[in-house]
Amino acid sequence: xxxxxxxxxxxxxxxxxxxxxxxxxxxxxxxxALGQLVSFPFGRxxxxxxxxxxxxxxxxxxxxxxxxxxxxxxxxxxxxxxxxTRAVADRQCVALGEILAVAIPDHMPTIELLEPISxxxxxxxxxFKLDAPLTNRSAVLSSxxxxxxxxxxxxxxxxxxxxAALERHAARQSSIIVVPERSDIDAITDxxxxxxxxxxxxxxxxxxxxxxxxxxxxxxxxxxxSIVIGTRSxxxxxxxxLGLIGLHDDADDNLRDQGSPFTTARDLALIRAxxxxxxxxxxxxxxxxxxxxVQLGYLSSHKIVQSPARISYTEPGLRMDQSAxxxxxxxxxxxPVLVLLPRKGDSAAAFxxxxxxxxxxxxxxxFWQPDADHIQCRVCSKPFVSCTNCQxxxxxxxxxxxxxTVAELGKAFPNALISEAxxxxxxxxxxxxxxxxxxxxxxxxxxxxGYSGLLILDCDVWLARQxxxxxxxxxxxxxxxIELMQPNGRAVLSGLDSTLGKALSxxxxxxxxxxxxxxxxxxxxxxxxxxCTLEAEPQTLNTALEAAKSEGAELLRLDAEGSRALIxxxxxxxxxxxxxxxxxxxxxxxxxxxxxxxxxxxxxxDDPDAL
Numbered sequence: 001x002x003x004x005x006x007x008x009x010x011x012x013x014x015x016x017x018x019x020x021x022x023x024x025x026x027x028x029x030x031x032x033a034l035g036q037l038v039s040f041p042f043g044r045x046x047x048x049x050x051x052x053x054x055x056x057x058x059x060x061x062x063x064x065x066x067x068x069x070x071x072x073x074x075x076x077x078x079x080x081x082x083x084x085t086r087a088v089a090d091r092q093c094v095a096l097g098e099i100l101a102v103a104i105p106d107h108m109p110t111i112e113l114l115e116p117i118s119x120x121x122x123x124x125x126x127x128f129k130l131d132a133p134l135t136n137r138s139a140v141l142s143s144x145x146x147x148x149x150x151x152x153x154x155x156x157x158x159x160x161x162x163x164a165a166l167e168r169h170a171a172r173q174s175s176i177i178v179v180p181e182r183s184d185i186d187a188i189t190d191x192x193x194x195x196x197x198x199x200x201x202x203x204x205x206x207x208x209x210x211x212x213x214x215x216x217x218x219x220x221x222x223x224x225x226s227i228v229i230g231t232r233s234x235x236x237x238x239x240x241x242l243g244l245i246g247l248h249d250d251a252d253d254n255l256r257d258q259g260s261p262f263t264t265a266r267d268l269a270l271i272r273a274x275x276x277x278x279x280x281x282x283x284x285x286x287x288x289x290x291x292x293x294v295q296l297g298y299l300s301s302h303k304i305v306q307s308p309a310r311i312s313y314t315e316p317g318l319r320m321d322q323s324a325x326x327x328x329x330x331x332x333x334x335x336p337v338l339v340l341l342p343r344k345g346d347s348a349a350a351f352x353x354x355x356x357x358x359x360x361x362x363x364x365x366x367f368w369q370p371d372a373d374h375i376q377c378r379v380c381s382k383p384f385v386s387c388t389n390c391q392x393x394x395x396x397x398x399x400x401x402x403x404x405t406v407a408e409l410g411k412a413f414p415n416a417l418i419s420e421a422x423x424x425x426x427x428x429x430x431x432x433x434x435x436x437x438x439x440x441x442x443x444x445x446x447x448x449x450g451y452s453g454l455l456i457l458d459c460d461v462w463l464a465r466q467x468x469x470x471x472x473x474x475x476x477x478x479x480x481x482i483e484l485m486q487p488n489g490r491a492v493l494s495g496l497d498s499t500l501g502k503a504l505s506x507x508x509x510x511x512x513x514x515x516x517x518x519x520x521x522x523x524x525x526x527x528x529x530x531x532c533t534l535e536a537e538p539q540t541l542n543t544a545l546e547a548a549k550s551e552g553a554e555l556l557r558l559d560a561e562g563s564r565a566l567i568x569x570x571x572x573x574x575x576x577x578x579x580x581x582x583x584x585x586x587x588x589x590x591x592x593x594x595x596x597x598x599x600x601x602x603x604x605x606d607d608p609d610a611l
Contacts, residue, residue, distance in 0.1 A: 002032055002056035004063050007040060009051040010097045012260075014585050014599075017095040019054065021063040028070060032056065035075035035082070037107055039068040050107075052077040052100065074218060076104050078238050084272050085236070091271070092261040093578045093585065093603040099261060103236035105213040114215045117223040122197055124166045128159050128304055135300040137273070139290045140282045141509060143306035144482045146450055152194065153450055155483065156304045157282040158187040161246040162195070164280055165227045169200065173243025176228045178235050178265050180252035182206055183446050188229050197227070204230025204237070232257075232265040235272060244278045245269050251287040251476055262604050266290075284479035286513035288472060288520060289527040295517070301510065309482055313493040313501030316460065319400070320494065324455050325412065327492045328436065331453030332416055335489075336435045338451040339409065340481045342461045344422040344440045345370045345401035352387040353394025360388060367395075371403055399461060406438050421445060441477040450486035459496040468525060468611055471500070472516060478504070524568070526606065531556070531568050532577070533610050535602040538562035540588055544601055547580040566610050578605070 006019040022040050024032050032038075034056060039048040048068050054077070077085075077100070085103055089096040127149045130140070142157040149159065165175035179185055182205060192198050202220050204213070220226050221238040228237040232255050235245070247269045249255070255265035266281070266289060273279035281290055281299070293299040314323045331337050346369035350359045359367040365379025375384040375395065386393050400408070406420050413436065419427035421439035430437070430447060437444060437451070462474035482491050493501060503512050521528040532553075534544050538561070545555060545565055553569040569577050581603050588600025604610075 002029065002058065004057040004060040005032060005038070005053050005067060006055035006057065006060075007038065007051040007067075008054050008096055008100070009042070009049055010100055011049075012095050012098040012101070014093075014095040014582065017089070017097065017586075020051070021057075021060040023063045023066045024056075025066050028067060031070060031073065032067075033073075033075060034079065035077040036070055037072040037076055038070050041065050041068065051097075052082075052104075054082055071109070072107055074221060076217070076221065076238070078221070080242070081236065081238050087271050088261070088263060088268060090582070091267075091574070091578055092263060092605050093581050094261045102233055102261075105217050106210055108211055108214045111211045111214055114219040116219060117200060117202065117226045119172070119223075119225045120200070122166055122169060122195075122200065124163060124195060124197075126159075126163045127154075128156055128163070129306075130160075131303045131305055132300075134164065134278075134280060134302065136275075137279045137299050138281070138302055139286070139294055139299040140280060140302045140304065141286055142282055142284045142483065143304045144284045144309045144479055144507075145306050145485070145487055146483070147306070148487060149191075149194065153448065153487070154191045154194070155187045156306065157248055157284070158184075158191050160282060160304060161248065161280065162188060162191050162197075162227075164246060164278070165244055166195075166197065168243040168278070169225060169227060171243065172225050173241050174223075174226045174228070174239035175244040175246065176234055176237055176239060176242065177246040177248075178230065178232060178255070178269065179248045180231065180254035181442070182231075184248060185229055185231070187446065192227075192229075200225070201227045201229055202237075204228065204234045206231050231255075232268075235265060235268045242277060244280065245273045246280045246282070248282045249476075249480070250281055250283055250290060251285070251472065256608065260604075262607070264606070267606075283476075284483050285472075285476050286509050287476075288469070288513055288517045291510070291513035291517050292527050295514070308507050309485065309491065310489065311482065311491045311493070311505045313496040313498075313505060315501075316495045316497065319457060320408075323492055324457070324494050327453050327455055327490060328409075328413065331490060332413070332434050332436070335433050335449060335452030335486060336430060336437055336447060337453040337455065338444055338481060338484060339405065339436060339438045339455045339457065340441070340444065340477070341400075341402055341405060341438070341457045342441065342477075343399065343401045343458075344403065346403045347397040347399065348401050348461075349398030350375055350384065351396045351398060352390060352392055353396050354387060354392030355390040356396075357387070357389050358398075359384060359395060362388065369397065369401070399458065402438050402440055405457070409436055409438065439481075442480070444481060444484055446484055450489060451484055452486055452489050454481055454485055454489065454491040456481065456491070456493045457495070459493055463500075468520075469516075471512075475504070475509070475512065479509070525611065529568050529570055530574055530606055531566060531610055532581075533602075533604040533607040534565045534567065534581070535563060535598075535604075536588065536600060537591055540584070540601055541565055544581055544584045547584050548577050551576040551580050553577050566607075 042049040085099040146153040147156045250266040350367045361377035363380045365377045417435045421443040552573040553567045557566040585601040
């Protein structure tokens with residue numbers, strides 16, 4: 001029987017990121033256990049606080065108050081999950097309580113719990129072929145083509161990840177498979193249904209109800225063996241006997257936290273896998289981050305062996321040249337054709353008809369045309385009245401968006417059904433042939449039979465994106481669309497220069513990633529180094545900069561007000577820099593920015609928007 005317990009609080013305040021010792025009341029001594037959710041008094045506040053038991057002791061020099069109650073008798077925070085979340089909090093320089101809020105769903109005592117997954121033996125024969133067997137840490141380049149399994153089409157990467165999980169399942173080990181979005185979850189669960197193994201899986205969908213998340217978390221924690229499939233938060237699943245972590249599409253923006261703690265699923269997978277778990281990363285492209293790990297020898301490189309996808313390109317010139325029209329004409333009778341372009345709306349920008357300048361709003365945003373009848377600001381949605389420079393009321397359209405492309409294709413192919421797919425608009429009633437789907441990146445629906453053809457327009461717009469990784473983002477978007485085609489489908493990239501066009505048509509994705517990595521290394525840019533954005537009051541920021549510099553960090557940029565800075569450091573220096581910044585952050589108080597409270601020191605590790 002333990003008389004004392006150490007508790008970590010469920011609080012995002014880094015000042016409270018430490019253990020607190022409490023006395024265990026006599027009536028709880030026989031029931032208290034590690035990982036339980038408990039309530040306890042704290043300071044002068046009358047409201048009970050909540051936290052997790054991380055240590056049980058027979059003696060303590062600090063405990064003076066008693067625990068109030070055990071809120072959940074289950075072990076919600078397993079020792080393995082506690083170590084993992086602690087490592088993430090230290091790396092990102094945030095409180096452990098902030099990570100636990102993401103990792104463990106809210107307690108819901110009135111919800112009926114699910115039964116644990118009942119293990120049953122499963123035999124399966126791999127339906128894919130690799131150029132070499134997987135190692136303990138593998139990066140797999142998918143073929144960009146679906147696999148035909150018993151006359152049904154499945155994404156080859158989904159087949160590989162499920163088969164790898166079933167291999168671990170046979171050894172009575174659990175697996176976690178992390179993907180960016182719902183359509184990717186469907187690709188995996190479709191293959192699981194085909195194999196008849198859905199009863200061995202726990203599926204964590206985006207935007208699930210709180211009660212469902214609570215039920216699944218408990219079910220996973222109580223199951224001896226499970227296969228967990230979900231989006232980025234699935235990486236925190238409390239699996240027993242964990243043996244495999246699989247991650248697909250590592251560079252997708254959906255796998256990155258848009259707010260604190262600013263983690264990426266790739267980094268989380270690397271931390272949790274460590275040296276003890278098998279790690280498999282799949283993608284139809286090779287990101288520079290993964291290529292760096294391959295060249296360091298940390299990951300082994302593999303390919304799914306299939307005949308290459310049929311990809312051609314045309315040199316820059318007309319937006320839709322003869323090859324583009326011929327592709328649509330030839331493939332429409334065979335099946336649906338996908339047209340991919342980077343921007344939605346009628347026109348991506350608008351220009352003044354008088355002075356010719358790009359139309360800007362008084363709020364600082366730019367005007368665009370979401371449809372043929374309206375022109376409005378992208379930021380505040382204010383309608384256009386006149387040019388702020390010359391007061392002209394006339395305007396000219398900019399580059400064509402998805403809505404105007406639908407209208408143009410409707411004139412060229414009057415007998416075809418044309419649908420538009422964007423982030424806010426999903427087509428329905430799709431046909432098996434004689435249909436064109438115009439889509440923006442990530443919005444194209446995955447069809448059971450695939451697309452017979454793919455036309456990618458405005459390649460120069462992708463490559464002109466204001467990002468150091470513009471080419472990597474473009475290749476990712478294009479390859480993800482290519483893998484939606486039928487096995488014998490054809491793809492045309494319109495308006496692409498021969499250097500990049502030849503590499504893509506020949507499948508030289510690893511060489512492209514290696515070239516991009518070499519350029520980043522030459523300029524000392526991520527991912528060959530790490531960066532961090534700091535925001536604070538000038539005095540606090542100076543203290544943080546001095547602390548970071550003492551551990552080897554280098555100042556890259558400091559704004560005029562002295563409240564925002566960008567630093568750079570090596571991977572080996574990362575833990576020491578994070579520890580130094582944490583020490584400064586603990587001693588700060590909240591600051592007021594635009595009438596709202598902000599952290600005294602805001603730390604954004606590996607900030608993708610900083611450069």
